[in-house]
Amino acid sequence: MDFILNEQQEMLRSSAHQFLGDKCPIAFVRQMAADERGYSQEIWEEIANLGWLGLIFPEEYGGIDLDFLDLVILLEEMGRFCFPSPFISTVICGGLPVLWAGTEEQKKELLNKLASGKLLMTLAYTEPGTHYGSTINTRATEDKGNYIINGTKLFVPDANVADYLICAARTKGDVSDEQGITLFLVDRQSAGVEITGLKTTAEDKQCEVTFNQVKVPESNMLGECNQGWDLLQRVMEYAAVAKCAEMVGGAKQVLDMSVDYSKERVQFGHPIGSFQAVQHRCADMFINIDGMKFITYEAAWRLSQGLPSTKEVSMAKTWVSDAYQKVVRNAHQVHGGTGFTEDHDLPVYFKRAQTAKILFGDASYHRKIVASQLKL
């Protein structure tokens, strides 16, 4: 049993910390929020060269075969610096289902390009009638060796730049059947795909994607027909833990900012960090972050080890989502008025906390999963 990083993981962490510290100041984050694509292709290629994109993919597909726990360490640093990029969309939501369920041809076609920074992906799952449940109204009907997809997807991250969208569509059964959902690789440029950016709190690139008679060859089916649900849930587990890792990094940064500020800001002749109320809020943040770290790492470790992880993943996402809220809100209290101004860094974190808490399942969604795992 060990709660600390090994030497290799420490090196990964510190090099990522240095790289992102250098390339990703908050000014850059704001710039990307205003940017149409939302990320820098130049930096994307740099991280491809560093091996980040293919970190958990096998070498034969351009990866370096490390495990998910190692990726979580990287994601934590990305969260610390609010790194704007289609990383989770591409690597987790796109790459992993291809790795797990793709044909050899699909894997060869997509994963090498992904790992080398030449291909972006995302997953189109959520719809107006469901967040992460099984109520899939988007339909894919078979038509002479093709599938015709019709429907609306919402909150699709980075759809504006993804080369391929993995679309979860219903191929049979009632609207809420877990069976009868199939995944399709859809080229973003396909006729009938329309993408509209949504105006979100974090100014990240989440989109509405409408599929209007989008024709997709049968060879673009990912995995077995009607068997997409399990694959979808498995991706969601990894994505949820990835999001937890980002929140852990963000929370650490937020605490550092708060403690630093409390040492500089003087009121009533004393640095405010000497006041008990301020100290106690910071202590609470510290305790919450310890909890966030270990529950995230435990879930990531279990996934890496191939152990049953559904309960632990949901415990992580539920706890981290709530805990990050407490951390950020305590931070605002410590920062006082200055942290409320738009050009302060703290609101960037606040906004990301609001997004992260919901993406890939919010706390109460995941508590439902924990409850069902307990067989109450």
Add this chain to the structure above:
Amino acid sequence: MDFGFTKEESEFREELHNFLLKEVTEEVANECRQWRGPAAPAGPHTHELLLKLGAKGWLAPSWPKEYGGSGLPETYRFIVQEEMAYFGMRSPHAVNLAGPVILHHGSEEMKKKILPQCARGEIRFGLGYTEPQAGSDLAALEMRAAKDGDNYIINGQKTFNSHVHFADYHWLLVLTNPEAKPKHRGMSLFVVDLNSPGISINPIWTMGGERANEVFYDNVVVPAENLVGEENRGFYYIMEDLEYERTFPSSDVQYYLEEVIKCAKTVVRDGKPLISDPAVQQGIAELTTEIEVGRLLFYRLACMHRDKTPILFEGTISKVFVSELIQRIAMFGSDILGLYGQLQEGSKWAPLDGEIEHINRYSIIESIWGGTNEICRTVIATRALKMPVA
């Protein structure tokens, strides 16, 4: 990073767990239910069980063999605590508080004489720190020990001392040099035989139903060999070991949760069992998650002890988290029971024979004893975050 136990650790846990399943009889379980909380004494049957655990070398598994332990890595200590806590038993003060200080600072004679008895569960300690004017501000204590030949003569008063009404020894912090500045530089620790003439004990009954005590020392004669370590170093010994002693499993909360779930499945309201209410399921899921967080914080500490990594605040973090978790589960259990939540043990209609009603009352002290959570948060802020002192 690795969240699994070694094969040996898992086997040890299984052996201990099965032993406890067998040995925690209905009498023991009733005593543990009745006497929850830090002030709780072990009832007679529980005491017998502790002796059995001691005989197996399981009470202090990580102490060196020469002092009655089994010389096992520190993780075993944590496994024992976790398993015991699930069944409602706390690690005795002799093992968790007095013993370690004696192990680290006591004379060889004291170690040889006292530690094996502690490890076997044969002797019991009651803490003697708090005084009416010295709670969180322990440095304000006034009880005095004056050197007199081969003895010390001790005068003064302690309060809120749990366990002393049945313990063998008093773990006493007193002033040996009242002139010292600051005061804590003049404090010493003694092991005092509670049968000594001049000691009188009065009960203080707590709202949780447990007994604490006022203890009066009237010219009590204590042999000089009962001084722990060096004179005037007592306060430092306590402070150094405080983080070492702050170990809080969340397995007792796990047990409470299982009881709450049992209850929620049987108590019916408006035609439905409480467990069918989604809000109740959410609460149970939340507590399950928090128990896991508590467990991780506990084992993080275990690894630090095992690896002899200096511990500055991680024990304190565990204390704050688990104490407030105990209160949360008490509130949750009590809330979902509604009107039934007020029924006490022995009352007709009392769910779980009043167990949750009891936990709700006793758990108030969890965020106060052993270092109030306010003091703990200040420790975290100043030691972990290096925030400025006023």
